[in-house]
Amino acid sequence: MSGAAQRDPIGWLALPAVAYLGLVYALPLVFLLARSVTGPEGFTLQLFGQFFADPYSWRVIWNTLRIALLTTLVCLLIGFPVAIAMARAKGLMQVALLVAIILPLSIGVVVKAFAWQIVLRRDGVVSQFLVGTGIWSEPQRLLFTETGLVMGAANVFLPFMILPIYSVVKLIDPRLSEAGATLGASPLYRFRRIFLPLTLPGLVSGIAFVFSMSVSMFVIPSLLIGDRFQMLATLTGRSFLLMRNEALGSTTAVVLLVLAVSIVVASSWLAKRLGGSQ
Amino acid sequence: MTAIERVASALVWAVALFAIVFLLTPLVVTVAVSFGSSAVFTLPPPGWSMRWYNQLPATRGLWPSLATSLQIATLSTLVSLVLGTLCAIALVRGRFSGRDAIATFLVSPLMLPGLVVGIAMLQGFKAVGLREAWPSLLVAHVVITMPYVVRTVLAALSLFDFTLIDAARTLGCSYGKALRKVMVPALAPAFLTSAMFAFLASMDNYPISIFFTDAWTKTLPIQMLQFVEERPDPVIAAISTGLILLAVIALIIGDRLVGLRRLADF
Numbered sequence: 236m237s238g239a240a241q242r243d244p245i246g247w248l249a250l251p252a253v254a255y256l257g258l259v260y261a262l263p264l265v266f267l268l269a270r271s272v273t274g275p276e277g278f279t280l281q282l283f284g285q286f287f288a289d290p291y292s293w294r295v296i297w298n299t300l301r302i303a304l305l306t307t308l309v310c311l312l313i314g315f316p317v318a319i320a321m322a323r324a325k326g327l328m329q330v331a332l333l334v335a336i337i338l339p340l341s342i343g344v345v346v347k348a349f350a351w352q353i354v355l356r357r358d359g360v361v362s363q364f365l366v367g368t369g370i371w372s373e374p375q376r377l378l379f380t381e382t383g384l385v386m387g388a389a390n391v392f393l394p395f396m397i398l399p400i401y402s403v404v405k406l407i408d409p410r411l412s413e414a415g416a417t418l419g420a421s422p423l424y425r426f427r428r429i430f431l432p433l434t435l436p437g438l439v440s441g442i443a444f445v446f447s448m449s450v451s452m453f454v455i456p457s458l459l460i461g462d463r464f465q466m467l468a469t470l471t472g473r474s475f476l477l478m479r480n481e482a483l484g485s486t487t488a489v490v491l492l493v494l495a496v497s498i499v500v501a502s503s504w505l506a507k508r509l510g511g512s513q
Numbered sequence: 514m515t516a517i518e519r520v521a522s523a524l525v526w527a528v529a530l531f532a533i534v535f536l537l538t539p540l541v542v543t544v545a546v547s548f549g550s551s552a553v554f555t556l557p558p559p560g561w562s563m564r565w566y567n568q569l570p571a572t573r574g575l576w577p578s579l580a581t582s583l584q585i586a587t588l589s590t591l592v593s594l595v596l597g598t599l600c601a602i603a604l605v606r607g608r609f610s611g612r613d614a615i616a617t618f619l620v621s622p623l624m625l626p627g628l629v630v631g632i633a634m635l636q637g638f639k640a641v642g643l644r645e646a647w648p649s650l651l652v653a654h655v656v657i658t659m660p661y662v663v664r665t666v667l668a669a670l671s672l673f674d675f676t677l678i679d680a681a682r683t684l685g686c687s688y689g690k691a692l693r694k695v696m697v698p699a700l701a702p703a704f705l706t707s708a709m710f711a712f713l714a715s716m717d718n719y720p721i722s723i724f725f726t727d728a729w730t731k732t733l734p735i736q737m738l739q740f741v742e743e744r745p746d747p748v749i750a751a752i753s754t755g756l757i758l759l760a761v762i763a764l765i766i767g768d769r770l771v772g773l774r775r776l777a778d779f
Binding site: 243245246247248249250251252253255256259260261262263264266267270313314316317319320321323324328330331332333334335336337338339341342343344345346347349350351352353354356358359360363390393394397398401402421422423426447450451453454458468471472475476484485488489491492495496499 | 531536555599626632636724734737
């Protein structure tokens with residue numbers, strides 16, 4: 236960059252921020268990666284070999300992916316219709332939707348996870364509601380279960396599914412669908428062939444956001460499901476903060492990093508392809 | 514409208530209503546519990562009281578951690594605003610290669626697991642001998658707040674018409690005055706929303722801050738998580754209600770300044 240910037244004085248303005256993040260953030264990440272593949276005798280994959288040889292590691296990876304997939308699925312099923320409603324809503328409904336989506340974004344995850352601890356108790360709101368409607372015959376505890384974890388996580392990440400889809404849906408020209416109708420396309424056909432392809436970039440980025448955040452979430456599982464159920468991020472945190480096992484922590488951190496980066500790369504590749512095809 | 518469309522439309526509105534209730538449930542529950550009279554979390558509470566709020570002044574560790582969080586959030590947001598805006602100007606006005614890569618790089622801390630970033634930075638800071646909690650927190654939080662500033666200011670700058678500055682200069686303004694009188698007001702909403710989101714992100718950060726706190730210097734989320742683990746009583750709900758109130762105020766200010774719809778332009 237510096238060579239090009241010399242010819243263009245304005246380019247130098249980028250230097251402080253780039254240098255700062257380079258030194259404070261990128262360099263340490265590179266060192267973390269480098270250390271994880273370096274042993275006493277140079278390059279080695281021994282730490283990863285040990286990690287992947289342990290069946291417990293695979294259970295942790297499976298936990299991480301399963302919970303992240305379920306959370307993403309719940310967010311998609313709720314978020315897609317909500318994004319459509321938000322693009323169409325007017326008046327009070329619009330304000331209610333905007334407040335319901337933006338307000339939780341500005342409230343800390345510790346506050347929300349704590350609230351879900353209360354909601355998911357045996358005498359909590361969800362249990363009372365399900366007993367009241369006759370779905371459950373007696374009160375049950377959802378706290379410290381996988382269902383409870385997915386509910387809490389979906390609650391925290393839902394806005395990150397809704398907003399990218401909404402930003403695409405609101406740009407879709409309603410006349411496209413009307414034109415399809417005039418040409419005799421059925422509603423389902425119009426949804427599948429006109430609406431869905433146009434919203435795909437938004438769906439991809441929403442899914443990528445929620446999936447990568449659920450893969451790396453830390454506070455929500457530690458409050459809603461506890462220590463007996465480990466995911467990659469909680470295991471990483473525990474290794475560093477409680478067990479003082481830096482080797483295991485660095486290994487899980489690198490596995491998590493590789494997972495998160497591949498989600499981001501895959502989704503931006505997919506978004507570019509979808510965007511280019513239109 | 515055909516029958517299928519009517520059913521689909523009804524379904525969309527039903528899910529939307531459900532989502533409003535679902536999204537607001539934790540906030541409503543927290544506020545309700547904080548005003549309850551009982552020490553257990555029964556809903557609705559048996560009676561209403563302010564007892565948990567009366568305990569706030571005497572809650573140990575709360576005020577120092579709030580002060581730390583406010584200081585770190587304010588300072589890191591200011592540093593990010595300065596560095597991020599300079600960088601955004603360079604990216605929009607500059608003519609050098611790799612501008613997209615730089616933008617992606619500066620926003621990337623948002624996309625990577627905070628815990629991993631935190632561990633890497635902890636080891637990096639140790640290597641250069643930075644051990645004190647407060648400066649470490651500040652240095653780390655600039656990384657957290659930078660993406661919000663770069664993303665929002667970059668978007669606003671790329672819509673800004675730079676010929677307006679030339680116009681102001683033709684009309685007799687100096688370059689500096691033209692920037693101050695024309696560009697700064699046009700970018701003010703972007704500065705405010707990005708500062709708001711950056712500030713809140715810093716106030717809320719747990720996974721990175723956890724590595725840089727010690728017994729004396731804690732940020733609010735870390736102190737709160739400690740409360741949740743040590744003494745889960747409605748005092749936490751009262752603190753949370755205070756934070757919700759803060760968020761509501763921020764939302765109202767944001768609505769006045771740029772409108773709710775613009776805030777949703779994520």
